[in-house]
Amino acid sequence: MxxxxxxxxxxxxxxxxxxxxxxxxxxxxxxxxxxxxxxxxxxxxxxxxxxxxxxxxxxxxxxxxxxxxxxxxxxxxxxxxxxxxxxxxxxxxxxxxxxxxxxxxxxxxxxxxxxxxxxxxxxxxxxxxxxxxxxxKRARVIVYSKDRVQPEDLSTYEALTEEQWNGKVLVRPSENMYNISLLASFIEVNGVDEAKEWAKGLVNNMARDPQGNDRDQARAVVAGEGDVAIMNTYYMGLMLNSEDEEEKKVAEQLGVFFPNQDTTGTHVNxxxxxxxxxxxxxxxxxxxxxxxxxxxxxxxxxxxxxxxxxxxxxxPNELLQSWGEFKEQDINLSVLGENQQEAIRIFNESGWK
Ligand SMILES: [Fe+2]
Missing domain, CATH: 3.40.190.10 (Periplasmic binding protein-like II)
Known part of the structure; x- marks a missing residue:
């Protein structure tokens, strides 16, 4: 049967x-x-x-x-x-x-x-x-416009809440599991109070109301709606190797930055x-x-x-190797689940759509 x-x-x-x-x-x-x-x-x-x-x-x-x-x-x-x-x-x-x-x-x-x-x-x-x-494994990284941003301008997820990035950050809606897990990881490595501050700070710096998926954030950076986006690494790989020329062109104008290398490490799921x-x-x-x-x-x-x-x-494959090795958050991924409800509460409180 x-x-x-x-x-x-x-x-x-x-x-x-x-x-x-x-x-x-x-x-x-x-x-x-x-x-x-x-x-x-x-x-x-x-x-x-x-x-x-x-x-x-x-x-x-x-x-x-x-x-x-x-x-x-x-x-x-x-x-x-x-x-x-x-x-x-x-x-x-x-x-x-x-x-x-x-x-x-x-x-x-x-x-x-x-x-x-x-x-x-x-x-x-x-x-x-x-x-x-x-x-x-996939890393949730900062992707930036090669035209308008130097990698030296970037450092941490937390720094995206600073004045410099006001109106320039692109990220998908908070209901998405990748974002829930990202915030859940911040609760683990930084504590609830800092996680709340981060969510509020990021909402404050958003280029637009959150919409679309990870690839849409990349497109929006290239369209000039913002300068940086939070995205999973594999979408960059998929776009760079896409049969869709338009998508390929988008990805070629973007750089991949692994945040928090001197602090808590890049979020990996x-x-x-x-x-x-x-x-x-x-x-x-x-x-x-x-x-x-x-x-x-x-x-x-x-x-x-x-x-x-x-x-x-x-x-990992060649493209991933070309991005270099990076330091990951030092957490057991079980905590992403354990902190899930708290993360959802914080998102709701922060006004992250
Ligand atoms: Fe995905």
Whole structure:
């Protein structure tokens, strides 16, 4: 029955109905155990060809069939809630430790004890209870107009609240998880009071009401709406290598600056993987998790989206290397989840739309 939604993905509505059909088929043909045992079912918010290639390689190496349902992270999360213990999902792959935290808080995940995962993935990129594991890293950096800003003008996230940047800072809305996690990290490294001050100060210096996604901030800098933007590194990689000439041109006019190098470090987040609590193929699921953490998979899995591999034995791709090494915040990413509600409160208070 798993063939019905094998490698399907794309349309959430369609896959929902197909999975529902599968679930009911499952009930009526539950003695198909042998056929069903050699699979692993993945809910993933990623949509890259390279992921499919890696799953294929895993299938060839292990004989375990990988079924993937793709969708937006919040939709998949909602689906896990709706399906509860009847879910077909064994694994959940999504971006941002904040989203992984929400899956954990909702009770969708289970701990995985694996020496391989522990040695391949540094502790700071894993849940403290081993309920989720980072696979790729991204830095949330300051991107600046090469025409109007010198890198010497930049220093820290905090300095963006100074007079010099009044009316010049671009950033997306506060409801976005990347921003919630960024502020959650500031709560951790600077304390609640300073995090509040930062949010208010940044609102005060915004070039416009927050709107759009990270790429839109880059476009707005080049259009002259502001001089600097807060953005994830991989969008710069994707834009620089875009087939859309316009987008490429935008990125070429921008510089990447890693803030807080002399202080608390640049904010780094992950995309990661987790085993669902309802997983019916836990051994297969663990195998796929381990496979994704190994150097060969790491290089491909991270590289395609211009992210940094979490496995420290793997070099990031050339573009990322050209930006240089940088100091990261020294925090366990579990705190991004723990400080999430506080961060949302501060954003609301600060008037950050
Ligand atoms: Fe993103």
């Amino acid at each position: 798993n063939k019905k939604y094998a490698a399907l993905g794309i349309s959430a509505a369609l896959t929902t109905s197909l999975l529902a059909a599968c679930a009911s088929t499952d009930e009526t043909t539950s003695n198909e155990g042998s056929d069903d045992s050699n699979v692993v079912n993945v809910y993933s918010s990623r949509h890259y060809d390279v992921d499919q290639q890696l799953y294929k390689q895993f299938e060839e190496e292990t004989g375990i069939k990988v079924n993937v349902v793709e969708g937006k992270s919040d939709e998949l999360l909602e689906r896990l809630s709706t399906e509860g213990e009847n879910t077909e999902a064994d694994l959940f792959i999504t971006a941002d430790a904040g989203n992984l935290y929400q899956a954990k808080e909702a009770g969708h995940l289970q701990a995985v004890d694996s020496d391989k995962l522990e040695s391949n993935i540094p502790a700071k990129y894993r849940d403290t209870d081993n309920e989720w594991f980072g696979l790729t 992950i995309s990661g993987i987790a085993m669902t609590k309802a997983s019916k193929h836990t051994e297969n699921a663990q195998k796929l998790m381990e496979f994704m953490s190994e150097p060969e998979a790491q290089e491909k899995f991270a590289g395609v989206n211009y992210e940094y591999p979490v496995n420290e034995s793997v070099e």
